Amino acid sequence: xxxxxxxxxxxxxxxxxxxxxxxxxxxxxxxxxxxxxxxxxxxxxxxxxxxxxxxxxxxxxxxxxxxxxxxxxxxxxxxxxxxxxxxxxxxxxxxxxxxxxxxxxxxxxxxxxxxxxxxxxxxxxxxxxxxxxxxxxxxxxxxxxxxxxxxxxxxxxxxxxxxxxxxxxxxxxxxxxxxxxxxxxxxxxxxxx
Amino acid sequence: xxxxxxxxxxxxxxxxxxxxxxxxxxxxxxxxxxxxxxxxxxxxxxxxxxxxxxxxxxxxxxxxxxxxxxxxxxxxxxxxxxxxxxxxxxxxxxxxxxxxxxxxxxxxxxxxxxxxxxxxxxxxxxxxxxxxxxxxxxxxxxxxxxxxxxxxxxxxxxxxxxxxxxxxxxxxxxxxxxxxxxxxxxxxxxxxxxxxxxxxxxxxxxxxxxxxxxxxxxxxxxxxxxxxxxxxxxxxxxxxxxxxxxxxxxxxxxxxxxxxxxxxxxxxxxxxxxxxxxxxxxxxxxxxxxxxxxxxxxxxxxxxxxxxxxxxxxxxxxxxxxxxxxxxxxxxxxxxxxxxxxxxxxxxxxxxxxxxxxxxxxxxxxxxxxxxxxxxxxxxxxxxxxxxxxxxxxxxxxxxxxxxxxxxxxxxxxxxxxxxxxxxxxxxxxxxxxxxxxxxxxxxxxxxxxxxxxxxxxxxxxxxxxxxxxxxxxxxxxxxxxxxxxxxxxxxxxxxxxxxxxxxxxxxxxxxxxxxxxxxxxxxxxxxxx
Ligand code: SF4
Numbered sequence: 001x002x003x004x005x006x007x008x009x010x011x012x013x014x015x016x017x018x019x020x021x022x023x024x025x026x027x028x029x030x031x032x033x034x035x036x037x038x039x040x041x042x043x044x045x046x047x048x049x050x051x052x053x054x055x056x057x058x059x060x061x062x063x064x065x066x067x068x069x070x071x072x073x074x075x076x077x078x079x080x081x082x083x084x085x086x087x088x089x090x091x092x093x094x095x096x097x098x099x100x101x102x103x104x105x106x107x108x109x110x111x112x113x114x115x116x117x118x119x120x121x122x123x124x125x126x127x128x129x130x131x132x133x134x135x136x137x138x139x140x141x142x143x144x145x146x147x148x149x150x151x152x153x154x155x156x157x158x159x160x161x162x163x164x165x166x167x168x169x170x171x172x173x174x175x176x177x178x179x180x181x182x183x184x185x186x187x188x189x190x191x192x193x
Numbered sequence: 194x195x196x197x198x199x200x201x202x203x204x205x206x207x208x209x210x211x212x213x214x215x216x217x218x219x220x221x222x223x224x225x226x227x228x229x230x231x232x233x234x235x236x237x238x239x240x241x242x243x244x245x246x247x248x249x250x251x252x253x254x255x256x257x258x259x260x261x262x263x264x265x266x267x268x269x270x271x272x273x274x275x276x277x278x279x280x281x282x283x284x285x286x287x288x289x290x291x292x293x294x295x296x297x298x299x300x301x302x303x304x305x306x307x308x309x310x311x312x313x314x315x316x317x318x319x320x321x322x323x324x325x326x327x328x329x330x331x332x333x334x335x336x337x338x339x340x341x342x343x344x345x346x347x348x349x350x351x352x353x354x355x356x357x358x359x360x361x362x363x364x365x366x367x368x369x370x371x372x373x374x375x376x377x378x379x380x381x382x383x384x385x386x387x388x389x390x391x392x393x394x395x396x397x398x399x400x401x402x403x404x405x406x407x408x409x410x411x412x413x414x415x416x417x418x419x420x421x422x423x424x425x426x427x428x429x430x431x432x433x434x435x436x437x438x439x440x441x442x443x444x445x446x447x448x449x450x451x452x453x454x455x456x457x458x459x460x461x462x463x464x465x466x467x468x469x470x471x472x473x474x475x476x477x478x479x480x481x482x483x484x485x486x487x488x489x490x491x492x493x494x495x496x497x498x499x500x501x502x503x504x505x506x507x508x509x510x511x512x513x514x515x516x517x518x519x520x521x522x523x524x525x526x527x528x529x530x531x532x533x534x535x536x537x538x539x540x541x542x543x544x545x546x547x548x549x550x551x552x553x554x555x556x557x558x559x560x561x562x563x564x565x566x567x568x569x570x571x572x573x574x575x576x577x578x579x580x581x582x583x584x585x586x587x588x589x590x591x592x593x594x595x596x597x598x599x600x601x602x603x604x605x606x607x608x609x610x611x612x613x614x615x616x617x618x619x620x621x622x623x624x625x626x627x628x629x630x631x632x633x634x635x636x637x638x639x640x641x642x643x644x645x646x647x648x649x650x651x652x653x654x655x656x657x658x659x660x661x662x663x664x665x666x667x668x669x670x671x672x673x674x675x676x677x678x679x680x681x682x683x684x685x686x687x688x689x690x691x692x693x694x695x696x697x698x699x700x701x702x703x704x705x706x707x708x709x710x711x712x713x714x715x716x717x718x719x720x721x722x723x
Contacts, residue, residue: 010541019365023198027367034331036364037200040223040308040651044575046543061443062364062436065517067529081535089530102544104582107537115535 001031002055003153004064006083009075010100011048014141017166018073019050021145024162025154026054036062045102047079054153071151075127075144076100077112084119093119094148094189096127096140123147123192130184139181146185156186199368201361204332205271205299206231208339209243213374215266215294216244218254220622221651222273223308224362225301229271230654241376247648249657250593250622251276255283255298262296262352263388265380267343271299274315279593279623281318284352286390288322289398291350293382295343301357304483305514308359310573310592312512314483319354319460323402325409326354326460327418328435332366334458338418340372345412349405358482360514361436406461414465418458421470426451430474432467432491433457434481440520441480448526452478462487464494476500478508478523482515544578550709551576553681553689554614554643555584561693568608572596572624574616575649575711587614594623600638601631610639610697617644621658625665628702632670637700639693643681645711653714666704675703682709 005022009015019035026033037050051064066085072093074080080095087093095116099106116122125147127140134143142163149156163182167175199207206228209217219229232238232245244261248254251272261268272280277300284298300318303309319326327342329335335357342353386394413419422442431454433441438456445454455470457463471477477499479488485504492501502508508523509515521528545552554576558569571577571587572595579586589599596613597620604611615624620642631638642662648654658665666676677696679689689707696703 011543020198023365027196027198032367034364034366036360038307039227039363044543044546044578045541047541060439060446061517062360062439063516065443065521065528067531078539078541081538084532084535087532103539103541105539107539111537115537 001153002057003053003071004069005052005054005071005073005152006064006069006086007050007052007073008079008083009048010079010102011045013075013100014138015048015050015075018141018145019052020166021159021162022052022054022152022154024165025158028161029154029158031056032059034059034062047082049079049083071148073144073148075141077116078107081112081115091121092148092151093122094144094151095122095124096144097124098126098128098140123189125185125188127185130188131181134177134180134184136177136181139178142178142181143185143188146182146187147189149182149186150189195370197368197370198365199332199336200227200363200365201329201332201335201357202227202301202363203231204336204368205339205355205357206235207368207370208336209269209297210235210238210241211370211373212340212343213267213376214243214269214343215376216258216261217269217271218248218257219271220248220251220254220276221648221654222276223651224303224357224359225271225273225276225299226651226654227362228299247655247657251280252283255280255287258296259283259287259290259292262292262294263382265294265382266377267295269297269299271301273309274300274302274313275309275311275592276300277315277318284318285322287352288324288402289390289395290388291398291402292346292352293350293380294377295346296352297339297342297346298352298354299357300354301359301362302483303359305359310590312483314486315354315356316460316486317484319356320486323406324351324354325349325412326356328356328458328460329361329418330436330438330456330458331361332364332368334418335361336368337371338458349409351402351405356435358436358514410461410464413459413461413463416459416463419463419466420456422454422456424451424453427453427474429476429478430455430470431478431480432470434487437480437482437515440515440517443517444520444524444526450524457487462490467491467494471495471499474499476502479503480509480515480520542581544581545575546712548712549575550645550681550707550711551579551643552584553683553686554641554707555579555586557681557686557689558612558614558641558693559584559586560690561697562610562612566610568603568611570596570600570603570611570613572613572615572619573650574619576614576616576643579614593619594627597624597627597638597640598630600640601627601634601636604636604638605634609637611637612697613638613640615640615642616649617642617646617658617662618648618656620662621656621665625669628666628671628704629669631702635701638702639696639699640702640704642704642706644706644708647711647714649711649713653711653717662706671702671704675699675701677703677705679705679707680709681707
């Protein structure tokens, strides 16, 4: 088993929480993993990404090579497009559809959707809407994790355990909100397949 | 023992806690900040009474760690690469005094300049000072290296550097804890004049430092951080340093290459090991993250007699961070086909948060100075983003504290108005001394301290001058009626523009303290209070 995943989004959108969940699930499953993330200045509304690698064998590089990612998981559609050169020829793009428009030349909605629709294997999710239906738009990131869960190589149960572990400190309500978002995401992923 | 999920930085911190460290000193700087933060948030560290707090700058941090070592206890000091420039005076001389309790200097370099002004290589500094340096390749090695570094430091009586780079500092993996050592007992060093660097002592000490070098090299020859990965293809041998080893092995395993690899993670270089390795191969590829520090040295060791490939001959790029793709190209392996970058892609640079006080400072400042007169000297912090649209307010950003002194120089040359923008944390880091120079010379400058009560850029660490800025400026000799305080909010816009204009017109030193807390730390505090 080996999965190379690129997580993409804008600073503050919660991709590091997605990473933490996957890391924890991988650790609990005694898999090897490495997860390189971006800290510092770029978090101020700039693009952020994390290279996340899981494998049953030893992993050397902290960075994923060009053309080798099995999955690009993006919580923002323009950010999904930023990492296309990393995608392998059997790789998937799973992206949220709600734009985060904080730059002067943000492309229009249609051209982004066209670019995403042209990809051979993609799954496009109205993450924010689904998250809001579950009670909090803040959990879009967990909706996205749910939608991509079947592509991570990890079981839903171990991802749910890791979600519980991550949010435990913040109280039961936050845990159940995030679990609900994750499950709604699972459903959204299924509906499109 | 436990298997923890840690960033490289956090592995260093946990290593320190478990290796009996008594104190950690630092000034925040990406990518090193998380080391000290981890210790500060660790219940274990608090229980063990490990001292941890942010210092005013890297030099004060370094000297405090040296003092703790003098007292016989194990200490750690952490900084980013450019921070070592600030601490360099103490750093170089600590190699001459040597240390008593183990002292570990952690320096996180930032090749590729993800969040820095340059990409200098701290391994140069370790060579410069003649001290041992370790360069772990992964999180577990980082954790283990701390234990080893403290022992090595006490064994050799020298500070030991651990060099990280961004990609190990900010990469997460599982780490197994190995031991939990008690702290040293207090045992101040008072047997000789070693710590008194008067010339006579210093000369003796310098000789003894040089005498230690062959021993340090010998230790490297047996270090577990340096080892050989065997292979059948003797056409080429690869020497891989620190994290570069990961990229070499990634490509080697993926493409089943048989080149032997010599992994190096401890300096000074293990010359015996390397000589044996060199003799076996027709050519040698040298792969290191950062400058070609050891590539240059090795060419010298071996008189350039072999075909030596690396950063100097263009086999690998001369600048920037390494990655597996560069290694693949260097080893003449085709990269897998890739999709072209999307045509509609736009860059998304970082920006000041909506509601940030620096925004209001720059808006009022822009109004107060006409465009053609706008030469604003700025500094390093979130407010450096005032260089970008929509503000484009600032003309310089060189090093910490340089805004004040560059404005002084420009004012001395006749530039009016000469305006410096500096953050509260940067001001106490290295702006205060420059302000004293300006006061002494009566240079007509205006210093704007954009005080948001925190070190915002690195995520909101404590800022050491909090609540003391007026007192500091007064004490440095700034006239009381030219120390102005403003609240950078839209409602005070007109008033603030006027304050700026009045002080810009003043032919002397003035300081404007624009005080409003960073909205990020404010939000965090509110959350905590709930
Ligand atoms: S983190 Fe604070 S100081 Fe930095 S841009 Fe945001 S509000 Fe301003």
